Amino acid sequence: MTGLKTANYTLAINNGLKAIHDCHVQIGCVIVDGGTAQLAALTGKDNSILALSKVQWMKEIIVVPCICHRVHNAYKAAMNHPAISPLKDQLLEVAEICRQHVEVFGSRCPSNVETRW
Structure with missing residues (x-):
């Protein structure tokens, strides 16, 4: 794939689906x-591979959203929401203080990783 635009995905997905189908794998x-x-x-609606395809097997493919990506996107949106973002920032400050004083708490607070939910 040469880029991340719709046209790039259209070509790559179309070629990939056809190659898989040519190997007699039902998708x-x-x-x-x-x-x-x-x-x-x-x-x-205008340029969908599945909708515009002239072959029936491609029109019957079901598109399923990945639940992990959905949860991650919801988490990111929530963490950036104006009502939640200040609370998140305060929690990160508390976590940083805890990391600086391991001897007081007896254990280390894990660092924040934006992609971990």
Whole structure:
């Protein structure tokens, strides 16, 4: 794949699905990560691979959103929400204080990792 635009995904997914089908593998569903360009390539109304395909087997493929990506996207949105963000910042400050005083608490507070929920 040469880029991350809808046209790039459209070409790559179309070629990939055809190659898999040519190996006599029946494709029932495609799991997607929720990226805008990826979703548009598969489910967009105007230029969707699945909708515009002239072959029936491709029109019958079910697009399934990945639950891990959905949870992560919801977590990111919540953490950036104006009502929650200040609380998150305070918790991060408390965690940093705890990390600086391991001897008081008897254990180390894990560092914050944005991608860990």
